[in-house]
Amino acid sequence: MKTIVTGGTGFIGSHLVNSLLKQGREVIVVSDLAHLGIENLTDLGVRTSDIELRRADLSDYHQALKAMEGANCVFHLAARVGSLEYLHGSELAELAALQTNLVIDANIFRACLEKKVRKLIYASSVAVYPMDKQYSPGAVFSEDDLEFCQNQPRIINPDGGYGWAKLMGEIELNWMKGIDIGIARIFNIYGENEPLGEKAHVIADLIQKAILYPKEEFIVRGDGKQSRDFLYVSDCINALLRLEEKISNLNESQSNLYESPLIINIGSGKPVSIGTIAQKIVSLSGKDIKIAYDSTRSVGPISRTADITKAKALLSWRPKVSLDDGLRHTYFWIQKYKKAEK
Numbered sequence: 001m002k003t004i005v006t007g008g009t010g011f012i013g014s015h016l017v018n019s020l021l022k023q024g025r026e027v028i029v030v031s032d033l034a035h036l037g038i039e040n041l042t043d044l045g046v047r048t049s050d051i052e053l054r055r056a057d058l059s060d061y062h063q064a065l066k067a068m069e070g071a072n073c074v075f076h077l078a079a080r081v082g083s084l085e086y087l088h089g090s091e092l093a094e095l096a097a098l099q100t101n102l103v104i105d106a107n108i109f110r111a112c113l114e115k116k117v118r119k120l121i122y123a124s125s126v127a128v129y130p131m132d133k134q135y136s137p138g139a140v141f142s143e144d145d146l147e148f149c150q151n152q153p154r155i156i157n158p159d160g161g162y163g164w165a166k167l168m169g170e171i172e173l174n175w176m177k178g179i180d181i182g183i184a185r186i187f188n189i190y191g192e193n194e195p196l197g198e199k200a201h202v203i204a205d206l207i208q209k210a211i212l213y214p215k216e217e218f219i220v221r222g223d224g225k226q227s228r229d230f231l232y233v234s235d236c237i238n239a240l241l242r243l244e245e246k247i248s249n250l251n252e253s254q255s256n257l258y259e260s261p262l263i264i265n266i267g268s269g270k271p272v273s274i275g276t277i278a279q280k281i282v283s284l285s286g287k288d289i290k291i292a293y294d295s296t297r298s299v300g301p302i303s304r305t306a307d308i309t310k311a312k313a314l315l316s317w318r319p320k321v322s323l324d325d326g327l328r329h330t331y332f333w334i335q336k337y338k339k340a341e342k
Contacts, residue, residue, distance in 0.1 A: 001073060002073075004028045004073070004074045007030075008030060009037065011189070011191075011193045011233070012077055012186075012237070015234065016075060017041060017046060018041070026052075028071065030067045030078065058104045059100065059104055065114060068111040072119065075121045075123075075244070079105075080104075081162075098162070101161075101166070105169040109169075118180060119244060119247060119248065121240060122169060122173060124263075128158045128159075131157045135303075139301075143263045143265055143310055180248065182246070184240055184264055188228045188229055190204070190327075191330050192330060204330070204334060210282060219294050226300070226301070226303065227302070229305045230277070230323060232326035234320075234321060239266045242315035264314070265310065266306070269308040271305040278291050279291070281327065284327060
């Protein structure tokens with residue numbers, strides 16, 4: 001079986017490629033290689049001879065169509081992603097996320113239909129859920145909080161251009177017939193190979209600050225009370241693989257209960273405040289770090305936690321890596337990476 005991973009040189013994609021290879025799969029990695037080479041793959045021990053690498057600009061339909069040639073299964077992870085500032089820092093950032101991801105998704109979906117791909121797993125996001133609820137303390141999201149009925153969700157209020165693009169991606173997938181589809185609404189994933197620099201998410205950002213301290217201040221956005229649902233990358237990969245396995249026999253065994261596309265939240269199911277994350281990272285550093293809070297900076301949603309009841313029931317999956325273990329792995333990976341930069 002030929003399996004394509006778009007965005008396979010990225011953070012989650014590189015780990016997914018590595019796991020697929022361990023299953024003995026024939027893996028095709030599709031990437032534009034514009035901002036990132038294959039270092040994430042080689043860091044995980046993947047050799048160029050282990051994969052077929054197809055370089056393609058997926059915003060060009062003809063390149064996307066050629067890239068999907070010969071695939072039985074496609075994991076579509078390619079997207080414009082990044083930090084709060086990178087995706088939502090300005091009107092231009094919002095529009096860039098919207099435009100880029102809308103075009104890439106539409107091209108991949110159309111190409112999958114044209115090339116008669118049998119299975120498609122789409123990396124969606126918590127960003128599709130209504131923002132009014134995301135600004136409520138203690139908010140927990142189940143798949144039913146954004147339910148499609150005759151292609152119309154109950155509430156349309158996603159998180160900026162990125163959220164709108166992911167929502168439109170889900171709507172498009174609801175139009176597609178003759179292909180098994182899984183939609184993974186992914187929450188906050190962290191671990192080795194995650195982006196650093198301007199695209200860094202909160203855990204990587206704070207770890208970098210701890211490593212550089214005292215040359216750089218250890219500043220946390222907001223008051224630290226905002227919470228997120230953090231899941232270590234290996235648990236995310238296991239969930240994606242279980243989702244692919246489930247949709248393979250969905251029509252046979254679950255046709256009376258669930259129809260394609262099958263939508264699943266992928267998260268830990270546990271809210272953790274950013275202040276708690278900061279304290280744990282300071283502890284890992286072994287330094288006497290003074291944590292500073294900057295309430296003038298935007299923090300995004302107040303609360304985002306996944307209800308993973310459906311994932312546990314349908315995928316027989318649950319997170320295995322504790323937050324403390326995951327943070328330790330990530331801290332020492334970033335520390336090693338920063339030393340290699342010098």
